[in-house]
Amino acid sequence: MFQPNMNMEGHNQLHHMLDMTQNTSESDIARIRDDDFDSATKSGSDNHEGASGDDQDQRPKKKRYHRHTQHQIQEMESFFKECPHPDDKQRKELSRELGLEPLQIKFWFQNKRTQMKTQHERHENTHLRTDNEKLRADNMRYRDALSNSSCPNCGGPTAIGEMSFDEHHLRLENARLREEIDRISAIAAKYVGKPVVNYPLLSPPVPPPRPLELGVGNFGGQPGIGGEMYGAGDLLRSISAPTEADKPMIIELAVAAMEELVKMAQMGEPLWMTNQLDGTSTLHEDEYFRTFPRGIGPRPTGFKCEASRETAVVIMNHINLVELVMDVDQWSTVFSGIVSRAMTLEVLSTGVAGNYNGALQVMTAEFQVPSPLVPTRESYYVRYCKQLSDGTWAVVDVSLDSLRPSPAVRCRRRPSGCLIQEMPNGYSKVTWVEHVEVDDRGVHNLYRQLVSSGHAFGAKRWVATLDRQCERLASAMATNIPSGDVGVITNQEGRKSMLKLAERMVISFCAGVSASTAHTWTTLSGTGADDVRVMTRKSIDDPGRPPGIVLSAATSFWLPVSPKRVFDFLRDENYRNEWDILSNGGVVQEMAHIANGRDTGNCVSLLRVNSANSSQSNMLILQESCNDPTASFVIYAPVDIVAMNLVLNGGDPDYVALLPSGFAILPDGTSDLGGGAIGEADSGGSLLTVAFQILVDSVPTAKLSLGSVATVNNLIACTVERIKASLSPENA
Known part of the structure; x- marks a missing residue:
């Protein structure tokens, strides 16, 4: 298992994310007045008009404002609903139609996107504040109710007959919530170097926030199909959700795996050796084990290493791309040629502030080559999502086979996943790392060369599929029928x-x-x-x-x-x-x-x-x-x-x-x-x-x-x- 030297920055961030869920206030979110948008547009217009060297002289002049007409604003608002990121050609076309400069169009759309983002954050903050006030009121009510003597099991009075059924239920729920807070605080404290306080397990494990999610299983993802083709007792369905005792170890594995993935995505030689003829990268295994000595253990006997890295720019917003990877249904649909089945066993964390930053999911998946001659690769792993900086995210998978040892396991996922970086005009740069250890002796001779080369399951196939599917999604969301149709x-x-x-x-x-x-x-x-x-x-x-x-x-x-x-x-x-x-x-x-x-x-x-x-x-x-x-x-x-x-x-x-x-x-x-x-x-x-x-x-x-x-x-x-x-x- 991982025994990483956890860096303080990663620990503090996890602690900070947990803390944010309880201390979000309006001061944490930038405020922009409703009239700022118009002012920014006027400023952008003036900056474009500019002034000669003679005009920028001795005395300050009052800034001239260019107010857009109602017609211009309506036309740009209408276009924004369909395409918030117009390209150069679209901006030039709008400028001709509306009598504005392309730079004015560019500033207007930039400021409009900023305004929409701010309004969304303001709405989210209001919602969080309302929830916080409600929780505060509930807590006060619970505190008053708990002022009497309590029994060792539920925290309520020894004579239940003295209170209503509802009040008794609230006291039981409050005891469970206190226990959950203690548990999360203990995990957070572990990552900032404080002693871990033992927490009692007085209640059953908290159920996941949503039911088990099936991807493309059961022959195309259709519920209730059954029949001979899909048995209910296969390996993926037999894997159970992690226990409470497993969860701290899973979090530790995920944090260490994230550190490794980011380095694997960014490092060059000598870790990745570049072929001068074709530009492909090959992992130097000895250098890998020197760089990452605390991995998930030695390679099992008979297993081979497959490691690859690929980069591409795809036509999808980086936030939507993160959501696609973290939603098991979307992910298995987009990668249906590679993922034959997928399931979320438990969501350990949904992230903070309404996004997937800090999200942790325990999953199982089956990866395929579209042929009955190549056995599928089953994997039991944790998926962890983290925002590295503004506009840069990473999603990592790492196997949890050490928690469920099984001789049937023929594939282990070392830290694998993708680095997603925001690009202009709604594009994203994706760097994909695929690193597995696998027993591929069951592959038919017809496919052995393709599989052993790493191209059957490697990063190039993931990125090529993603690029093609992003184009398909863009086509499906187009608001008018292209001339080619x-x-x-x-x-x-x-x-x-x-x-x-x-x-x-x-x-x-x-x-x-x-x-x-x-x-x-x-x-x-x-x-x-x-x-x-x-x-x-x-x-x-x-x-x-x-x-x-x-x-x-x-x-x-x-x-x-x-x-x-x-x-x-x-x-x-x-x-x-x-x-x-x-x-x-x-x-x-x-x-x-x-x-x-x-x-x-x-x-x-x-x-x-x-x-x-x-x-x-x-x-x-x-x-x-x-x-x-x-x-x-x-x-x-x-x-x-x-x-x-x-x-x-x-x-x-x-x-x-x-x-x-x-x-x-x-x-x-x-x-x-x-x-x-x-x-x-x-x-x-x-x-x-x-x-x-x-x-x-x-x-x-x-x-x-x-x-x-x-x-x-x-x-x-x-x-x-x-x-x-x-x-x-x-x-x-």
């Missing part, structure tokens, strides 16, 4: 509903394609395709899935062409009839298109299959394709025409039944894996996972027939053969 989407609400439906489809696909401990895969032999694996589940009372028995089938194989070429082939509707047996040779037409980022391949499409047989009804297919330098996906699902019409008109997409199928494309790891080579168009071969979900019986209690298994098996085998034939080097 075409087709039957005619309003903003329809656009949002379609994006939300596609997001659920992607999450569901990713959650069901990996070798999770919650899956029971059966391998079929003699199929004509490499290692086809199947599993079944029952779908009952789930509005997002058709009821009945669902059969899933997946296989992974190698292709001697680049991931970029595979991705472009599979996402293009013009090539779909070359591999999609279900389209039955019909002409595929794109009816709607929503762009999701810089890469033209990142989009959501609604496709219509015009069957060659006029007697058959046309079929609609919802498809999302996404591509980044580390992984690509093409995921689709047949959708009901009536249901999609409701979605396109802004209806609730949660009640559209989906059974997603699709492809996960990864580099094979045999090329030069440095820098950006892993995602370049002409580098190496590809590892392709094909996965189908088919409703084989609409009655959930029915028995699965061997004929159904054979049909799905033939479907996936034929699809694989068609893809191999179309992408063979001879057809290049």
Whole structure:
């Protein structure tokens, strides 16, 4: 375990954060008068107008103020609601429309953001002061009630009949609150060097502030699904919340891990050795153990070290980015291609002053590569968030396996996480460190090179996924339909509903394609395709899935062409009839298109299959394709025409039944894996996972027939053969 030399600055800060929750006053928050905003705007206008050297002479002149017209203010207010951080192009456009200088526009938006922040802080302070007064009044009432003699258990009088039931309840609650304050004070005192006072455990552990949170577990994060696919007794669910005796040790681990993460993110050589050819960083392990001698213990026998660091600038505000990482639902949704399941066991601290500064969460998570040939990595850890300075935050994870020793643990997280720094115009700079020790002997030979290189689970994949997902979120929040979006989407609400439906489809696909401990895969032999694996589940009372028995089938194989070429082939509707047996040779037409980022391949499409047989009804297919330098996906699902019409008109997409199928494309790891080579168009071969979900019986209690298994098996085998034939080097 960590036995760190805790620096006084870290201890004092933790003590200060705990103290702030009880001593917040209006004097702690900057006050800005309502008329300051207009004055600052006038000042900004004058500064821009400037004066010549001759004018700045002997005697002071009265400052000239430029008052914006009501029309100008209304137009800027309206624009601010949609975009509080306009870029240079938008400021120039506003200046032309309103007859103002771009610098005046810039000052107005800067001052408006300051005003909004101040109003928010003032409101928060008022709320805190009201709560403080209420607690003070309650405390006085409790103190008066406790003036009588008390029993050793509850602090109340020995004769309960002398007081009301409510008063007795208040006295019990006050005793519990006193105990909790003593416990927190004892932990805080430990970090400022004062003796720790032993505190009695007179009441059960305080429950977490919110119920257990599930991420993308239970096949796509939908509650109440159950069935054979996800057992209730798997490893992640069997881990219990920490005990009261564990919590001081967890806090100590988290504080020391934060110090290590910040140094790991900022230090260069000799800790990180830079490859001069591609710019990648490799951890010098001997230097690491010299720099951080008090870690979580020696590496277990048979485990390998994987350490990587990556930096990128992403299009998301730093505060929103911190909230995304600290909310298990948002985090597991954004990283659904990497996180197959996640759960918050207990929230030890929610932070102070209404944000995540000082937040501590005990979590479990399962990390995946989208293939049934790579075992998932389960981890039990604490996540700690800290504000390092104004505009700079850090979030660190570190394993708690020492608290729950288990021979089944095959992955330990040494301090890993991200440094988040505020950048102009709503961007953030993210430095990601991923440092694990893992037993990867269960990985199939097909994926061994990719996994052993560190690129399958490393920092580059986390950062690339985050960058792509931030672009997707920015697209979803756009207030007007971009010119690149075409087709039957005619309003903003329809656009949002379609994006939300596609997001659920992607999450569901990713959650069901990996070798999770919650899956029971059966391998079929003699199929004509490499290692086809199947599993079944029952779908009952789930509005997002058709009821009945669902059969899933997946296989992974190698292709001697680049991931970029595979991705472009599979996402293009013009090539779909070359591999999609279900389209039955019909002409595929794109009816709607929503762009999701810089890469033209990142989009959501609604496709219509015009069957060659006029007697058959046309079929609609919802498809999302996404591509980044580390992984690509093409995921689709047949959708009901009536249901999609409701979605396109802004209806609730949660009640559209989906059974997603699709492809996960990864580099094979045999090329030069440095820098950006892993995602370049002409580098190496590809590892392709094909996965189908088919409703084989609409009655959930029915028995699965061997004929159904054979049909799905033939479907996936034929699809694989068609893809191999179309992408063979001879057809290049």
